[in-house]
Amino acid sequence: MQDIVHNLDVIHQRMKNACLQSGRPEDAVRLLLATKTVSEENLxxxxxxxxxxxxxxxxxxxxxxxxxxxxxxxxxxxxGHLQTNKIKEVLRWATCIQSVDRTDLVEKLDQRLQFEQRKTDVFVQVNTSYEPSKFGVEPEKALDLIREVMRYDTLNLKGLMTIGLFSAEAERVRKCFQVLAGIRNQALELGFEHLELSMGMSGDLEIAIEEGATIIRVGTAIFGPRVYPDSFYWNEGSVKPTGNSS
Structure with missing residues (x-):
């Protein structure tokens, strides 16, 4: 357990330093714990x-x-990638879906939420690295999907999400986050007062924070390595993306 305490301290210190160096308040960024395979005790x-x-x-x-x-x-x-046949189940416990990436998912979410007579928060996921192995709407089509989400009263658009390029070249990774921030800025012109940016993981959180991240997602750097590779946990039965997922 002391390893978890140490790892959390390290991540929070990195977040704090990145915020200070970027001229942002220390509490400008939230940490989301990626819980893939984490035990109940550790969680x-x-x-x-x-x-x-x-x-x-x-x-x-x-x-x-x-x-x-x-x-x-x-x-x-x-x-993770959400199949339409899992919508009913995920809505039982998730208060926000960060991976809305296509029109048919938007429509099916609305249908289920109308049936349950309630709303839910969503993020639009964007494939800012243009990698065919990753999920997310293409950047050029992101605003169209955002407008589609806006058509439904059951969906409360809270922000945008992306997975940065898994690369040692910092500027290539930075470009992914800049693309998402640019889409956010365009989306704000549609009438939103604020939209969050869920981007950045253990390997690139400083870059993400510099580019405006409000949520970073970290798992293995806190809880330790998993039994299976990240790609195993990323989705349920679809294409398995490559790269760092937490």
């Missing part, structure tokens, strides 16, 4: 350290863990 411990924002990539795993720790005051986001 409860992390929540006990003050972490309340959790993100899961797989619907079934999220359902199980959300039930196990339903006594804790946490906020669950879904951050």
């Amino acid at each position: 409860r411990f992390a929540v006990g350290q003050g972490e309340v924002l959790l993100g899961e990539n797989r619907v079934q795993d999220g359902s199980r863990m959300a039930e196990k720790i339903k006594d804790l005051p946490v906020e669950w986001h879904f951050i």
Whole structure:
């Protein structure tokens, strides 16, 4: 458990330093814990350290863990590729879906939410690296998808999400985050007062924060390596993207 304490301290210090160097308030960025394969014990411990924002990539795993720790005051986001046949299940525990990336998903979400007579928060996921192995709407089509989301009263657009290019070349990674920030700026002209940017992980969080991230997603750098590669946990039955997912 002391490893988790140490790792959380390291990540939060990196976040703080990046905010200060960018001229942003220290509390401008939230940490989302990527919970893939994390045990209930470790997750409860992390929540006990003050972490309340959790993100899961797989619907079934999220359902199980959300039930196990339903006594804790946490906020669950879904951050993986969402198949339309899993919408009903994910809405049982996730208060926000960060991976809305196509029109048919928007339509099916609306249908289910209308049936349940409620709303939910969503992020539009953008494939800013243009990698065919990654999910997300193409940057050129992002505003059209945002406008589509805006058509539905059941969907509350809270922000945009992307996975940066997994590269040692910092400026190539930075470009991904700049693209997302640019789309956000265009979207604000549609009438939004504020839109969050969910971008940046353990390997590139400083760059993401410099470019305006408000949420960073970190998993293995806090809880340790997983049994399977990240690609195994990213989605349920679709194309497996490459690169760093937390």
